[in-house]
Amino acid sequence: MNDTFDIRGGELHIEVHKFRAGSIILATAFALVLQAFLPIYFPKAAILDLPLLVVIYFGLSRRNPSTGLLLGMAIGVLQDSLSGPTVPLGLYGISKTIIGYLASSIGARLDTEHPAARFALTIAFFGVHQGLIALTRRLLLSQPEPWFTLHLGIAALINAFVAVFLFLLLDRLRKPS
Amino acid sequence: MVALPSRHRSLFLLGGVVLLQVLLLAVQIKRDSQGRLIRVWTVGAVSPFERAGAHGISHIRDTWNHYFALQNTSRENEELKRENGALKLQITQLQSKASEADRLAALLKFRQMNVDVPMVAARVIGGSADSDSQTIYLDRGERDGIRRNMGVITPDGVVGKVIESYKDTAQVLLLTDTHSGVGAMMVESRVQKPVGGTGEPLLQLKYVSNEDNSVNPGDRIVTSGTDRIFPGDLPVGTIADIKPGSTFKQIRVKPAANLERLEEVFVLLTIKHLEGKKDSADPNSAAPAAATPSAASTNPRPPEKP
Numbered sequence: 001m002n003d004t005f006d007i008r009g010g011e012l013h014i015e016v017h018k019f020r021a022g023s024i025i026l027a028t029a030f031a032l033v034l035q036a037f038l039p040i041y042f043p044k045a046a047i048l049d050l051p052l053l054v055v056i057y058f059g060l061s062r063r064n065p066s067t068g069l070l071l072g073m074a075i076g077v078l079q080d081s082l083s084g085p086t087v088p089l090g091l092y093g094i095s096k097t098i099i100g101y102l103a104s105s106i107g108a109r110l111d112t113e114h115p116a117a118r119f120a121l122t123i124a125f126f127g128v129h130q131g132l133i134a135l136t137r138r139l140l141l142s143q144p145e146p147w148f149t150l151h152l153g154i155a156a157l158i159n160a161f162v163a164v165f166l167f168l169l170l171d172r173l174r175k176p177s
Numbered sequence: 178m179v180a181l182p183s184r185h186r187s188l189f190l191l192g193g194v195v196l197l198q199v200l201l202l203a204v205q206i207k208r209d210s211q212g213r214l215i216r217v218w219t220v221g222a223v224s225p226f227e228r229a230g231a232h233g234i235s236h237i238r239d240t241w242n243h244y245f246a247l248q249n250t251s252r253e254n255e256e257l258k259r260e261n262g263a264l265k266l267q268i269t270q271l272q273s274k275a276s277e278a279d280r281l282a283a284l285l286k287f288r289q290m291n292v293d294v295p296m297v298a299a300r301v302i303g304g305s306a307d308s309d310s311q312t313i314y315l316d317r318g319e320r321d322g323i324r325r326n327m328g329v330i331t332p333d334g335v336v337g338k339v340i341e342s343y344k345d346t347a348q349v350l351l352l353t354d355t356h357s358g359v360g361a362m363m364v365e366s367r368v369q370k371p372v373g374g375t376g377e378p379l380l381q382l383k384y385v386s387n388e389d390n391s392v393n394p395g396d397r398i399v400t401s402g403t404d405r406i407f408p409g410d411l412p413v414g415t416i417a418d419i420k421p422g423s424t425f426k427q428i429r430v431k432p433a434a435n436l437e438r439l440e441e442v443f444v445l446l447t448i449k450h451l452e453g454k455k456d457s458a459d460p461n462s463a464a465p466a467a468a469t470p471s472a473a474s475t476n477p478r479p480p481e482k483p
Contacts, residue, residue: 033226036306036314041234043437046308065187073194081219084310084348085340086356088205089215090198092307097198101191140202155308 017061023173036082047155051075053163055096056125057170059103060112072100095132115164122160224346227303239273287332295446297321301439311354318345328445334412334433336442351436360404361413364397382428387421
């Protein structure tokens, strides 16, 4: 079932999508397991940030900043705890919290259902995510971290490309309207 | 009391949640802790899925390699193949088991060559959840005697060291990680220099001055045994290329172990310096040679049946 709400005096209706019970938890767990597991067999898969894509998707779809940022925090902290010693708890947590908030806020203002919009937004969110990680590492951890590299640019494009198809798959978890 | 508008409420929540995590970061830095409890819970929750996935993927990949690849190369016999399909599937399963047996036989041979070294065979079940660190998870942990700072190797060479040990799982920092390093020695010249990770597939031999001409591409590098993690004379890698740097040469080293395709490894159950074998090892040999008096369980955990 889809709820609708009205912004700007009823000019624009943007649907708030609801998902089947447990689907957010399952998708999150699946993304985290795949993120930790895939690079063992397909080393190039390490370029993907599946937990980030899940945060972006549910943020854009649920369009509730509070749940978006809490989901981002949960996924980020879980990703931190599965990561290596260079990643203290909170590094990905902070950046994904903010991404969850931004995605939900933007999702409430724009139509984000079109694949081109999703592609562009994923690139933008990936960039912001990396920027936040670099900022956290530099300011709070005093670790050198580049703001941007060619590798990150390529990673942003690949993640955005994967996001278009992944989001179509995740759309199937929505409750029918 | 004035109620906050919903937009401001979520902004306050954002600020609170971010502040909470900044404090969490600060606590970890101050106490030099890694939030072990949360990590133990998460790893405990995720590792069963990784374990199951590792076996599943291994089975699928073996089936793919041995069945579908063969099918592509002999399309002209398609009709015949169909007749023999059931038989081939059986062969595929046998081949899958045979290749696994080959791998395990190589591990066993290596183990028998070093029968007096306490070590445990383990299967790789997962990797790091981020692209910044190079770590793997093993299906063995504290219950098998694995502790922090134990060395991890394959018959080909050094893999890394254990950085965290949980009940049934251990996290290993690979040699390629930027925080990783090993005391190393050049086989030909016996000069000792550290080798460290760069975050990329190749390692780096450090602190060789631009004037030093004793290092050449193709030179083999082994462990020096000075880091109190690895015994001496374990293969580390081979020098891939050398470039002049500002003070020191930039020397890239190809790891001896295939760190991008790890499936089974050995964990050395000792952090003691193994001095006894270092002197007796053949200086020209890169074969592993290490020993301690006591032996420990070494049987690899048998693979789960598909």
